[in-house]
Amino acid sequence: MTWASILALLHGNEADDIVTDAALTLGRTFGACVNGLIVRPDPRDAVRLAVDGMSPPMIESVIDAARGESERRTARARQSFETRSRAQGIDTAVDKTVPGACARWHEEVALATDRIAYHGRLADVVVIAPPAAGGDETDGAIEAVLFETARPLLLAGTGDFNAIGGTALVAWNGSRESVRAVTDALPLLSRAGRVLAIGVDESGKRHPPTDALCDYLARHSVASEHLILPDGRGAVAPLLLEKASELGADLLVMGAYGHSRLRELVLGGVTRQVLAEATIPVVMAH
DSSP states (O other): OOOOEEEEEOOSSTHHHHHHHHHHHHHHHHTOEEEEEEEEOOGGGGGTTOOTTOOHHHHHHHHHHHHHHHHHHHHHHHHHHHHHHHHTTOOSSSOTTSSSOEEEEEEEESOHHHHHHHHHTTSSEEEEOOHHHHOTHHHHHHHHHHHHSSSOEEEOOSSSOOOSSSEEEEEEOSOHHHHHHHHHTHHHHTTOSEEEEEEOOTTSSOOOOOHHHHHHHHHTTOOOEEEOOOOOTTOHHHHHHHHHHHHTOSEEEEEOOEEEETTEEEEOHHHHHHHHHOOSOEEEEO
16 A cells, blocks of 8 residues: 655645645655646736726736746745755656656646646645645635545645654544545555544534444554544534544544535535644545
């Protein structure tokens, strides 16, 4: 069980350091290629909502300002990625088809969600910053990964990445989404020092049995324990995060849930709350 290709989504802000370090740590652990990606908006998009009557010099000024900001953020993201790659001893020049850890840089001018979906589908896992640290761009990127790539998302957390070899908490309700999260996270779960399976439901009124899950994990050489979540009367997200803190967990694995609204997929309340408030790494899959 391993990951061979890891995508790190960058936005040109301070959260890039967290994402890059997490992705590179995974790259060294699994001997994977880490692809750093930033998608730059087309500067001409900056004037699409401009009022009628804007003069050509004003339009050019707006475009130039947008281009300058885009280039600044891209340069900041690339510097973070390449500097940290070198610091971790990961080569940025080798052929990415050769086995072993490597780091490759990608930048594109396009609609972000389209390119995130394209690159994400060809990665084993996509690493992204928590919304609180990543800024306004992060929400759209998270939804693009969860709903458009068929790949797991790894929320990097807000501190030093430490999701390998520690304690992993698996939130289980027997749904398709939780199944995907568990199977996608097997490379990390197989390296965890302790795995705790906890039956949860968004209603907070029942605890789905975890026996079968523990049996499944055992067949994959992952020893796990049962854990009971107290009845939270619907407050599942806070209870999960509190339990993770209480146990000193450094990884949470859970399904990402959403519902359709006017042909859009919208994240469910528990999923959104965990994304917004988690300080430890989280693996999610839809």
